[in-house]
Amino acid sequence: MxxxxxxxxxxxxxxxxxxxxxxxxxxxxxxxxxxxxxxxxxxxxxxxxxxxYENMGTNQLVVNAGGTGRATQLDYNELMQLELFPEFQTVAPTISLNGANIKYDRTQDKYNVIGTNDRYLPLMKADLAEGRNIAEADLDFRNPVAILGSEVADKYFGNASPIGEDININGVVFTIVGKLKSKGSNTAGTSIDKAVIVPLVTAQRVFKLGQIRTTYIEASSSDQLAKAQDFVKRYLTNKFKSDTGFTIMNQEELMxxxxxxxxxxxxxxxxxxxxxxxxxxxxxxxxxxxxxxxxxxxxxxxxxxxxxxxxxxxxxxxxxxxxxxxxxxxxxxxxxxxxxxxxxxxxxxxxxxxxxxxxxxxxxxxxxxxxxxxxxxxxxxxxxxxxxxxxx
Incomplete structure (x- = not known):
């Protein structure tokens, strides 16, 4: 058949x-x-x-540090000194306040607050829709200024401009100086659209936040990434007197x-x-x-x-x-x-x-x-x- x-x-x-x-x-x-x-x-x-990760660039490092005591804490001024070396282009230390109560007029909700410097937004490839970035003067004088992620701005102000308005974050008044364009989730799986950016030293003072946990570092080029990673590892090992208590990953490893x-x-x-x-x-x-x-x-x-x-x-x-x-x-x-x-x-x-x-x-x-x-x-x-x- x-x-x-x-x-x-x-x-x-x-x-x-x-x-x-x-x-x-x-x-x-x-x-x-x-x-x-x-x-x-x-x-x-x-x-x-x-x-x-391609949008973020391939020559970035993410440093996470944890521990108690001054010996295991990252110092902002010391971290910024890395920019003096040819292997490094940009350094953006950060601290976070998760689920902060943010109030404007009669609207109240919870969003994450990121304390950082003026390098953070360019390093994250986050663009301003209006207003300005955090300035060196904001860090020097601990100015209570804030930049809103796109979703946060839409929640409180809709289509109106938030620039110059005051919002209340955990009982502290901040003046809005910028609004970000929508970006979507970042490489950590979170979204800067749902965050509020404030000067790092201001966040440390008014929210009683402690040490810097995460620092984003951009090497001067992809060829310098390995040298920059090794440099940071030696620096932290010497500072912490140990090679534990911190992790360093580059973008490719994270991806x-x-x-x-x-x-x-x-x-x-x-x-x-x-x-x-x-x-x-x-x-x-x-x-x-x-x-x-x-x-x-x-x-x-x-x-x-x-x-x-x-x-x-x-x-x-x-x-x-x-x-x-x-x-x-x-x-x-x-x-x-x-x-x-x-x-x-x-x-x-x-x-x-x-x-x-x-x-x-x-x-x-x-x-x-x-x-x-x-x-x-x-x-x-x-x-x-x-x-x-x-x-x-």
């Missing part, structure tokens, strides 16, 4: 009982569509992360770490989704065993008129492969569709359809059908004609 005839017979069997065929395919459909969708989300997230974390989580989810394919394969085997039982007399008639064992084997094996293949094809279509719909349901979340993974998932679904269809097909081929014909 030719392959075309076997495929035609298999399709007639599938379409003859569409509900049972669909339920048989369901596990394969769910498995393939889940794999395609999850890979698209994972690769889209990885591309987003890479783009964020790779976040992409690796995203890939690990995606792979774990894919492993779970792949179980659906195996469950679908078991479902196919069960239905094919039922089909063999229902068509035992048909098998006996075919054998009695000359059908060989291999003909019966191929007939039922092709039916199993057609069922799993159709399920894989439907799952592939649904997975691709879900990949394009997902960004609409989750604004800011990008996806990237992986056609190679889609093809592999479809081929794997066909393989699953072949493996799990082999036992029922082999059982059908071994039936003796005389016994099969006696079955009602």
């Amino acid at each position: 030719r392959t075309i005839e076997l495929l035609a017979m298999a399709l007639r069997t599938v379409t003859g009982n569409p509900m049972r065929s669909f339920l048989t395919m369901l596990g394969v459909i769910i498995g393939v569509s889940s794999v395609v969708t999850l890979v698209a989300i994972g690769r889209g997230s990885s591309d987003q992360i890479a783009k964020q 790779n770490a976040r992409i690796a974390a995203t890939s690990t989580m995606t792979n774990q989810l894919i492993s779970v989704a792949a179980i659906s394919l195996l469950v679908g394969g078991i479902g196919i085997m069960n239905i094919m065993l039922v089909t063999v039982s229902e068509r035992t007399r048909e098998i006996g008639i075919r054998k009695s008129i000359g059908a060989k064992r291999r003909n019966i084997l191929f007939q039922f094996l092709v039916e199993a492969v057609v069922i799993s293949g159709l399920g894989g094809l439907i799952g592939l279509i649904l997975g691709i569709a879900a990949s394009y719909v997902w960004p609409m349901l989750s604004p800011g979340q990008a996806t990237k359809v992986s056609w190679d993974i889609g093809l592999y998932s479809f081929l794997f679904s066909v393989f699953v059908g072949m493996v799990f269809g082999l036992y029922p097909a082999n059982k059908a081929s071994k039936l003796r004609p005389i016994d099969a014909l006696r079955t009602d």
